[in-house]
Each structure stands twice: as C-alpha cells, then as structure tokens.
Amino acid sequence: MEKHKNVIIEASKLNKNFKTGDIEQQVISDMNITIYEGDFTVIMGSSGAGKSTLMYVLSGMDRATSGSIVYKGEDIVSYSDDKLAVFRRKNCGFVFQQMYLLEKMSLIDNVVTAGSLVEKNKSLVKEHTKELLKKVNIEETLWHKFPSQISGGEAQRVGIVRSLINTPAVVFADEPTGALNSSNSDVVLDVFSKINNEGQSVIMVTHDKKSALRANRIIYLKDGKIFGELKLENYNINDHHREELLNNFLAEMEW
Numbered sequence: 648m649e650k651h652k653n654v655i656i657e658a659s660k661l662n663k664n665f666k667t668g669d670i671e672q673q674v675i676s677d678m679n680i681t682i683y684e685g686d687f688t689v690i691m692g693s694s695g696a697g698k699s700t701l702m703y704v705l706s707g708m709d710r711a712t713s714g715s716i717v718y719k720g721e722d723i724v725s726y727s728d729d730k731l732a733v734f735r736r737k738n739c740g741f742v743f744q745q746m747y748l749l750e751k752m753s754l755i756d757n758v759v760t761a762g763s764l765v766e767k768n769k770s771l772v773k774e775h776t777k778e779l780l781k782k783v784n785i786e787e788t789l790w791h792k793f794p795s796q797i798s799g800g801e802a803q804r805v806g807i808v809r810s811l812i813n814t815p816a817v818v819f820a821d822e823p824t825g826a827l828n829s830s831n832s833d834v835v836l837d838v839f840s841k842i843n844n845e846g847q848s849v850i851m852v853t854h855d856k857k858s859a860l861r862a863n864r865i866i867y868l869k870d871g872k873i874f875g876e877l878k879l880e881n882y883n884i885n886d887h888h889r890e891e892l893l894n895n896f897l898a899e900m901e902w
C-alpha cells in the first residue's frame with residue numbers, strides 16, 4: 648500500500664538519552680521510523696513516552712545521542728549546526744502549544760519578516776501572509792495590531808501562519824491546539840488538512856482523539872519505542888468508520 652509513497656524522513660537505530668546529574672534516561676530507544684511524503688502522521692502515546700523528544704530529534708532541533716536520520720536521501724546527523732539551521736529554515740515548519748510572537752512588531756510584520764528570510768520578493772510574501780491570515784480567521788482589522796493587543800488564541804493562530812509562511816515541506820506540530828478552544832482548534836486543523844491535501848507533510852503530536860482523526864497514519868509510542876501503528880484513509884469529515892478504528896486501536900494500546 649505504501650509503495651507509491653516517497654520516504655521523506657528515515658531514522659534508524661535512533662537513541663536519545665538525557666543525563667540529569669548521575670542519572671541517564673533513555674527517552675528514545677533504538678527506534679526505526681519512516682515518515683512518508685504527503686502523509687499526515689500523528690504521534691500519540693502516554694505522557695513521558697518520548698513524543699516531543701522524537702519531534703525535536705527528527706526535525707534537527709536537537710541532536711540524537713546515536714542513530715541516523717536521513718531526510719530526502721541526505722544524512723542530516725552529519726550536518727554542522729549552521730547547516731542544520733539552514734536545513735530547518737528551508738524545509739521545516741514548527742508549531743507548538745504556545746507560539747511566541749515578537750512583541751515589538753505588528754502581527755503582519757511578524758509573519759512577513761519570517762517569510763522574507765526565504766523569499767526575497769516582499770510583495771509576494773505579503774500576499775501569501777494575507778491569504779494565510781484569512782485562512783485562520785484573523786480578520787484584517789487585527790493585522791496591524793501588536794501581540795499584546797490580541798487574545799491568546801489569536802496569537803496562536805498568527806504564530807501558526809508564521810510557521811507556514813515559507814510553505815515548509817514538513818510541518819512539525821506539537822500539541823498545536825492544546826491552548827485553543829474547540830472552534831479555533833477546528834480552524835487550525837482545517838488548515839493542516841488543507842496544506843496536507845496540497846502536498847505538505849504534517850507530523851503532529853496530540854493527546855486529542857478528534858485531532859488525531861486528521862491523520863492517515865497514527866504511530867503510538869510507549870517507553871521510547873513504537874508500540875503500534877494504525878493506517879487510516881485520508882480525512883473525510885463524514886467518515887465515522889475512522890473514529891471506530893481509532894477507538895479500537897487506542898483500546899488495544901491501553902491508552
């Protein structure tokens with residue numbers, strides 16, 4: 648079934664340890680994981696299973712203790728810190744539970760500044776910024792306000808727009824809707840589904856079943872290892888069968 652899909656990230660024998668004082672904790676343990684291009688991959692698992700750590704390591708935000716990570720055929724583990732920073736800027740978008748905007752810049756400038764690091768044609772960046780702000784329901788009346796003048800949910804959505812402005816090939820999202828109410832969560836998840844339909848790969852950590860249903864593949868972690876995996880058809884709001892499959896899978900995982 649996977650044969651038509653290209654591999655975008657392939658990690659082998661991945662380990663990540665943290666040392667606190669004399670105690671060393673193995674958080675990712677000899678993991679082999681393949682992420683396919685164009686997939687909406689969701690990572691679930693109990694608290695402390697290593698989900699966020701895995702996202703940091705796969706995206707080159709943090710270094711693995713050992714193992715290889717190959718992104719579109721290139722081994723990123725061997726990259727210098729500078730090369731890794733360029734790689735991230737070109738290929739990855741990051742969305743966290745809390746997105747911090749630059750306080751001294753208007754909302755629109757927060758996004759345009761990030762976009763201008765990659766695209767030199769500023770009017771193109773501005774157009775794209777406006778289009779994305781509209782997509783996440785940030786109205787024009789807000790665009791020239793400063794972060795201190797808007798709500799937390801609005802700031803989160805602007806932060807997401809900033810993460811997407813360079814059309815990253817892979818979007819890493821760690822509990823992106825954790826701080827949002829239900830309608831704003833839907834807005835953000837709809838944007839993720841849309842960019843995913845247009846070809847961008849999404850890897851999202853979530854504890855929320857409704858968010859997880861956006862995925863076409865769910866990977867369940869336990870104690871730093873892959874404990875189970877579920878494949879789903881592409882998201883379709885009217886398909887209730889997917890929910891049943893997810894419920895059964897999570898019961899099997901003892902979630």
Ligand SMILES: Nc1ncnc2c1ncn2[C@@H]1O[C@H](COP(=O)(O)OP(=O)(O)OP(=O)(O)O)[C@@H](O)[C@H]1O
Pocket residue numbers: 665666667674692693694695696697698699700701
């Ligand atoms: N920088 C760090 N230094 C030391 N230990 C860390 C560090 N980051 C994570 N850990 C430890 O690694 C383990 C896994 O953390 P991680 O955040 O990856 O889990 P998670 O599955 O994302 O959990 P949650 O669902 O609660 O966010 C935890 O025991 C955590 O304390």
